[in-house]
Amino acid sequence: MFETGWNILNFLTQGLGTTLSIFLTATVFSFLMAFIAGLTRLSGNILIRGAAAVYVEVFRGTSLIVQLFWLYYAVPMLFNINLGSNWWVGVVAIALNYGAYMSEVVRTSVISVDKGQTEASIALNLSRFQRMRDVILPQALRLMLPEFGNYSIQILKGTALVSLIGLTDILYFGDIYRSTNLSEGPLAYLMVLIMYFIIALPLIWLSKKGEKIARRGVAS
């Protein structure tokens, strides 16, 4: 039993590269989307703000798996847009979806920096851009860290959906194993869980760390 488990784990590592590469790339792009959308939602221009709000609400309000299917099956047919490989489809769908959620973290963190900080920056005649770059964002970032840690774990788990558009990730190999060794199905999926958990461990550690940094506080 122990040996079988070990064998299954070894078998699953074939999907490790796909899971990790999608996870890392999607995380980078999610953060990017989060900052772009989160900051534009604070823009003074109502059109820019509105566009960002539509993006956030649409992608938060619909399910990731449907978005994945849209990008994979519908968008290429309707608009003749080809995102390249299904690897990219997976990355883009996950990044857009989690970017929408995380943009709310960016937005609310920026808002929750004490108003006095903005006032002092105005009194010192910093430009809008300098205020954001040198005063507000460095403090807002600390507030974002714990939530960002949480979301990165969610993104990792979200990557499991890409097996549904034919990507050979950890879950995909779990399925393959089970379909050829039906009696070991439960053990196969247990190993899949363990594998995801092991990858998530450093992320859990990072978000704990983030919480500590955030607690070190901001207000003067």
Add this chain to the structure above:
Amino acid sequence: MEPIVQYKNIHKSFGDTHVLKGIDLDIYPGEKIAIIGPSGSGKTTIIRLLMTLEEPTDGDIYVAGKNLWKVERKGKMVPAKEKQLADVRKDIGMVFQHFNLFPHKTILDNCAMPLINVKKMKKGEAREMSKQMLDRVGLGDKYDAYPANLSGGQKQRVAMARALVMKPKIMLFDEVTSALDPELVGEVLEVIRDLAENDEMAMVLVTHEMDFALEIADRVLFLDEGVIAESGPADEVINKSDNPRLQGFLKRFRA
């Protein structure tokens, strides 16, 4: 001498609350003004308007002859752009009740960062100037400390150094001792006294420190229910006025 700042019939409302009801005020270069009055009378709002933290509901403010909030375009007065506000802000500095230091920066960087960003100073020069100013307010041994590790009095002195190093022509003090423990008030007032005696800039203090106002101010304004109810030399306003509301205020205050 021309006033450096003029308020002309300034009104300010927050929602349904009419806070300022027609303020006319001239501030002359180098003048030291204290604004006293009951809480909620609009004292703080007066200086926040000048710092461009609030926009007047009605009326005009002129700084060095230039309309602060409006600009003429095609014969009509339209709201001024950020650039014009920034141009006026160059000459104005402000110290806040709650310090508003940047908690993620050392106190030296609190002072140097605006010099680098706004005055386009070289880093070394900015830090050198900041050090001199921190020395002046008695914090020469704290350059690398973070605000969280300072006492309230020290924080407020950093905040003053940070505003002073920008070389404003007008300095605004918004109840700068109100958030301090009583034993720390003295060290902050000491710095202000030093400025009042040795510095050319105009100063406007919103304060509850009546004796201090009497001591350093050229002129005291008593603000009551949104208007300047009394204005004159400190001694006259505080000791000789027969305005019953001012008397009542002073009595409650000294009790």
